[in-house]
Amino acid sequence: MPIIQIHNVTKIYPLPVGDVVALNGISLDIEEGEFVAIMGQSGSGKSTLLNQIGSLDIPTGGDLFIAGRNIREMNDDELTDMRLNTIGYIFQRFNLIPLLNLYENVEYPLVLKYGKRDTTGRPTELLRMVGLDGSIIEHKPAEVSGGQQQRAAIARALVNDPKILLCDEPTGNLDSKTGEQIMDILTDLNRQGRTVILVTHDPQTAEYAHRTIVLRDGRLAE
């Protein structure tokens, strides 16, 4: 069974000036272990689709199954737990918690999951894996570079060992060399068996993926 099943999903934002149809009847299956790139023009609905898959948002219509569970039938706590345990989200803006240092940012989902501070050394291990070592991990996000923040964000996304990694333009705010390093890390993670879904504007970045899906006005283009 595909790990992600999207059946005729629509997302409509009701606005005073009229409804905005961000997703218009999308159907798509993604198998476990796939590396999928989502492309399309600005406003075509890429982020919206990723947010539905990431259980951050609920579709207006259609069915969306993540790891066998129907998103539209889950309550807020269940959706939240899905984000904690099954999904790792990597954002263009890194989205680290400014009050926590890099180590604590990575540790945080573990604390949420197990209800206690980490004693296994997993955050340090993951930080080392993404190339962050030494005293840098005690710095707050504002005190390190964008590339370092994104590495920490990847470590955080991985810490609860999620089945699915969602990346919304993870290299969009990075120079091309750093971007390539980040893509290498993601490729490695995919080789280890994780499902990776990547939103990007950049065709070169999309080449890392097995399959590319193009969105146009909320529909699949091909």
Next chain:
Amino acid sequence: MIGDFIFDLAMRNIRINFLRSLLAAIGIVIGVIAITAVGIMGANMTLSVTETLSANSDTIKVSPYSGGGGGMMGPPQGGSSSSDDEYITSTQLRTIRQIATPNTVIPVYSESDTIYIGGDEGRASIYGLAKSDISSFLSVTSGVIDLQSTNGALVGATLAERYGLKIGSRIKIGDEDGDSGTKTVKVSGILEERGMTFDINTDNAIIVTDRWFTTVYGGEGEYDEVIIKVKDINDIEALKTAIDDQLNRKDDEVTISDASRMLDSITSSLQTIISMMQGIGAISLLVASVSIFNVMMMSVTERIREIGILRSIGTRRKVVLKMFLYEASIIGVVGAIIGGVMSFILGYIVVLSMVGTTAYFFTIDSLIYVPYGMFIGVIICVISGLYPAWRASTIDPIKALTAE
């Protein structure tokens, strides 16, 4: 515990916004001080008044009925009887003695008059008492209590101090320019200070013998009041009823009172004043709660992206709610602790200056207001933080992430 982590986050946020949080806490500090210090002061006043008056709880006072109605509803005899014309007759006194025996019954003559000491002129209460009665409830710090010579007098502690009176000092009583001229008494004893009392206030008075009094002012057998010193205070009600039955059978002739009524009315008016002042304190807490609310709303607005991040990586609503409630509670607890300590100190100063004694300060009745005020301070903070915290927890994570 995730709670510890979240608590830590709340703590860090307060530290980052230290000034803002401190200002909010100061509001709570002031509110806590207001209700606590007033509470402490009230408790001390009440305790001190109660203590003073319960020393008089063995006293019944019978005084001439002065008419409760007034205005058009004059007394039946119709005359415009001034209070000087009203007195306890010797017949009434005899009845009282019959009822009150074996308790001590002390008939009192009283007058207020001009006095001259050396070159000084002043006014004082003059009490005429039977020699044997004087020693039954008064005592002296110097001199002798027995008035051996007819013109001997005892003076109250305050009066003695004010005019520098000593044993042997002479006091002229009466108006120098008046028709009846003045009479002179010689101080033979200085009375112990008695403070607020229910029977007669001797501190600013001159005590003379009943003989001297009636010789000077006349009116023998026409007493201004009768004091009964009761041996067992449980008899007070029965005695009052018995005297009332006998003397007020037809008309209201006498007023019978004891210290408990006075105590009740003083403590109840004290209570009213204290409640009003605490009400003002409560208003300051209300103001504080508005400022906490404001600070919390600012905190939520400022941290909206952070809330989005927390939610998007799997933080439940309840945890976000908790984080903001922690923040409000920390401000509340800090404010309450500072407020508690300061109201302890300020309370002490206020009690010392307004009540005059700190004898009751370290009692439970008084200090209970410290934890009480602190508790209210914290609760107010938490309540003020409820809505902002709820707002934070229900923000749509996507909207929060894309904010700014």
